[in-house]
Amino acid sequence: MSRLLEAHDISAQYGKVRAVNNVSLHMDQGQVITVIGANGAGKSTLLNTLMGALPVSGRAQGRIIYRGQDISRMPVEERVAEGLCLVPEKRELFTSMSVQDNLLLGGFRQYHRRVAGWRDTLDQVYQLFPRLLERRDQRAGTLSGGERQMLAVGRAMMSKPTLLMLDEPSLGLAPRVVQEVFRTILRLRETGVSILLVEQNARAALQAADYGYVLEMGEVAMAGESERLRADPGVAQSYLGFG
């Protein structure tokens, strides 16, 4: 397997507040990796740093190597063009537009470059999420939480990402819908997309991922194969709860 992403000593801060401290991680093409951690551990900040999309108040250091290329200083739109894609925690859908128009905007990069295939990708999204097809003319703002999540992932797929970063895809969803979202993640992986998943739902995330990182107060407290993390008593006690 070839190396897709290496992040070396990533730190990020907002003003004087340090949110991420010397985090290193790596993943191979085709892998699903997860970063788990409590509220405020720095997970979203880490994703935004990898995407080059920190808020203006934020500053980051460290080296990000993507497919052998140093992208640390690359602007976000170039990272998108290189195949990185982030589904942020606030899904940022265009609520007054239809489901289908949201999807087509996600494929804008393909449109723009006149790359053939956006219709096929749209079909693929609808195959993966028949619910979106049923509701393609409905305004995005009127979708249920689970449907919005599907739309956010579907829209990301429209840009044909190589590396898809998902910020808490299970947030606020009913348990049954959470299962559906994680099944989707595994199906996406079968299409060849590599996935970096940030989650508070550690149990589900470690089931879906090959490898996991535990983030505590901005630092990697532990890293390892998902199975090993799941079996770790400390991880179980702090992150897996009962049941």
Ligand code: ATP
């Ligand atoms: P959650 O699971 O609650 O979303 P998280 O692990 O994603 O948390 P971050 O959102 O990355 O954590 O936040 C890490 C720290 O940085 C927190 O202390 C947070 O208050 C702070 N922080 C995040 N965004 C900003 C910002 N725009 N300005 C100032 N501080 C911020």
